[in-house]
């Protein structure tokens with residue numbers, strides 16, 4: 001299996017695509033951060049007992065007044081910026097990935113039903129999708145968050161409400177073309193019920209294009225969540241994501257305490273950049289028309 | 292090159308053409324040593340199984356091979372000029388005016404956004420000096436020639452307003468407009484119904500004869516070729532396996548593959564309980580066996596066929612590539 | 624004995640929606656959105672006996688596939704009856720159809736689209752049989768039967784674990800045939816099973832189908848547009864035009880004495896490598912009418928070289944002309960007009 005992967009065309013193209021390698025390197029680094037981030041710093045930024053107000057607003061080590069314990073400096077509560085970032089990345093990525101999975105489940109199910117049954121059901125689902133698409137997703141998320149209040153679960157619901165449409169449309173399109181194919185008719189002739197036909201025959205054949213959508217969506221969800229948190233309607237103060245860190249730092253940015261917001265900003269940028277680089281590569285590779 | 296007529300009296304002479312595709316999974320030698328020639332006024336049928344390289348020969352003549360494909364060797368002499376080395380600007384002059392093309396799917400050669408009249412007019416503007424009035428008259432006459440009634444009105448129609456058969460007529464009309472010397476038709480009727488196919492084939496033959504042009508007719512349908520062509524060239528795995536005047540090749544095939552093809556067509560005149568079949572399938576063109584490429588499916592194969600590849604042998608007007616060609620009247 | 628398949632006055636109509644804007648019409652001072660209807664099959668009747676091969680021929684869009692798919696109950700018929708072994712299945716639901724599926728299976732045209740690219744060959748072949756089987760022990764037997772079926776169509780055990788893309792067109796068609804055979808059906812509906820194949824492969828598949836017929840006593844509804852193939856395989860032939868059955872006759876009779884002008888045109892147009900018989904060419908002119916807008920009277924009159932007044936007003940029905948031949952043409956009543 002691995003030998004065939006290493007000699008596959010996919011891997012061959014990957015090896016020659018610098019931005020794909022860079023993208024996946026960035027993603028690999030972030031995977032390590034998410035899985036093992038707390039091991040790199042002594043402090044747990046959420047544990048109030050480990051915070052010391054005397055450590056507040058320390059600059060990064062390489063500047064005058066820097067402290068070796070806090071590589072990238074500290075914020076107003078004496079929390080290490082690096083520690084905050086390592087823990088905050090977990091929150092951001094967790095939210096991005098979970099919201100993507102939820103959107104994917106909801107959107108794919110609705111898309112399958114719409115494409116397979118057509119008619120009124122299809123029209124209803126697609127009109128909702130159209131209405132949804134005619135508002136900027138940020139606006140919808142903002143509206144929902146201000147209605148629900150803050151909280152990770154609420155962010156997830158808001159992101160799913162924004163994100164399912166793209167899956168529903170993609171899946172509906174592929175489903176429409178798959179159900180025309182004779183193998184679906186053959187399944188009918190074999191006596192399969194609709195549910196089984198959808199699960200066994202249609203679903204596996206509409207998933208490939210979703211890989212790209214899902215990858216890129218994690219990036220955009222991380223950004224939306226950051227914006228929500230920045231506006232103060234995202235995650236609660238107790239579990240700051242990268243976006244919330246930027247907001248907290250932003251309040252003191254113009255007092256010259258730039259490190260508290262710039263470093264989380266750089267991290268979020270690198271993360272989304274890596275995701276998009278890799279997503280672009282996947283798109284080119286998985287799109288047969290570009291070949 | 293091995294050929295029974297001098298290059299001088301041939302309109303088109305393809306000599307040892309090799310067109311390869313360099314893909315990730317290996318080099319596809321789609322055309323690997325194809326030679327034939329065509330006199331003015333002649334129709335040559337290029338037949339063979341799917342993937343045999345027929346279309347690639349057609350595209351090579353038109354200079355339409357894109358990377359990863361490349362013409363690796365051979366010459367394509369058109370009126371004595373080598374098209375392989377001619378360069379794109381010169382080819383662009385030749386395409387349309389001297390060599391026209393008709394493809395299987397008429398929609399690929401018609402622009403859906405412009406009227407038939409505009410597309411015909413453009414052809415004439417590019418390749419003739421006629422004024423607008425004369426061009427319009429010519430277009431109308433041409434459409435009438437291909438059997439489209441109310442031609443003057445039809446000029447204002449868009450391609451989607453025609454049926455499949457009518458569209459193919461329009462494509463033929465456009466192809467014949469600039470009075471080309473050579474028409475390359477790639478499966479021009481495969482997408483059409485038999486009754487429409489019969490009309491289109493008759494029309495094409497008539498147009499070719501009328502204008503004194505020549506045609507390379509690419510098809511997998513031996514029956515169509517036998518009704519249309521003066522000469523037949525049979526391709527198998529990118530190589531010519533047999534070539535000759537149509538009647539000779541159909542009545543007295545020399546190559547076992549040609550014989551097999553002819554026998555596997557059900558024949559209403561002599562119905563048999565079972566069809567005679569060629570066993571096996573076309574080999575993967577990236578992993579061709581050594582020796583004769585038809586070996587694994589050939590009823591006559593012997594030891595030598597595995598070792599040496601048979602060369603194209605000339606016999607009068609005919610040629611075949613086989614160590615043990617069928618003799619006259621011999622059945623397998 | 625009841626026929627394997629008996630179809631009476633089968634009709635199939637498709638509603639094509641299109642967007643509201645496309646359908647918008649302003650009539651009688653009111654805005655309407657009429658449905659457009661394709662009348663794909665307009666009252667077709669025929670029967671197939673056990674072990675018999677009936678071929679349906681006709682031009683593209685004349686409704687051959689629709690007849691096949693309606694009989695296979697991929698579509699629900701809009702009218703008429705379909706009897707399999709005497710049982711009318713035209714109104715059956717999925718559950719009632721299940722036992723019928725064991726009597727009737729289908730082979731498809733496109734060797735690439737008719738196999739699920741993400742299923743292994745053994746799962747593809749076993750699918751219809753598994754639907755019919757209950758219990759674990761029985762399921763284990765299915766696996767053995769699958770291998771036997773693959774062997775019967777000329778594939779081996781090693782092929783069972785592969786995916787469809789690893790096969791050539793001819794091999795894929797064999798897989799489709801094995802799938803159809805898995806439930807031991809009495810009737811196989813074959814919709815252009817060899818049209819997408821090269822002639823040399825065509826012969827292999829046709830031979831296989833004929834061998835299977837002799838072995839299992841199968842009846843085929845064989846759909847094709849290739850008259851040479853049809854002549855080879857069929858016992859009886861039905862000619863369709865624009866959703867109507869215009870002529871049916873035993874094979875030899877249809878080829879030697881076609882009565883319907885369309886059948887004659889079809890026979891004369893078929894290219895052949897045999898040039899012994901000089902062909903009387905019957906050139907058809909005029910356009911094929913659309914199934915959206917059927918002509919009045921005879922469906923063929925817009926292209927018929929022999930059409931006369933009556934053809935415009937009265938639709939001919941299938942009439943027996945002896946020797947098992949039935950023709951839907953007014954010339955049967957007025958033979959003096961029939962200048963053959």
Ligand SMILES: Nc1ncnc2c1ncn2[C@@H]1O[C@H](COP(=O)(O)OP(=O)(O)OP(=O)(O)O)[C@@H](O)[C@H]1O
Pocket residue numbers: 312314319320321339340341342343344345346347348359360511576
């Ligand atoms: N752009 C391409 N890249 C790679 N391989 C190609 C390309 N074009 C053609 N080939 C290969 O070249 C071979 C010959 O193809 P070609 O289209 O000439 O066959 P053909 O005889 O016209 O067959 P058909 O009857 O199916 O049209 C095939 O094996 C095909 O896979």
Ligand SMILES: Nc1ncnc2c1ncn2[C@@H]1O[C@H](COP(=O)(O)OP(=O)(O)OP(=O)(O)O)[C@@H](O)[C@H]1O
Pocket residue numbers: 637638639661662663681682683684685686687688689690848914
């Ligand atoms: N699902 C569908 N919805 C709407 N119209 C359809 C549908 N299926 C078929 N038709 C129409 O019904 C008519 C008959 O089509 P059908 O596919 O049965 O023809 P056919 O004889 O099998 O043709 P071919 O030789 O091209 O396969 C055509 O006009 C077609 O456009």
Ligand code: SF4
Pocket residue numbers: 546547548583584585586587589590591592593596601612613614615616
């Ligand atoms: S060379 Fe040998 S294998 Fe090839 S076609 Fe002739 S007899 Fe057959």
Ligand code: SF4
Pocket residue numbers: 883884885921922923924925927928929930931934939951952953954
């Ligand atoms: S009924 Fe009239 S139009 Fe129809 S086929 Fe017969 S002669 Fe022709």
Ligand SMILES: [Mg+2]
Pocket residue numbers: 345346347477
């Ligand atoms: Mg081709």
Ligand SMILES: [Mg+2]
Pocket residue numbers: 687688689815
């Ligand atoms: Mg069909």
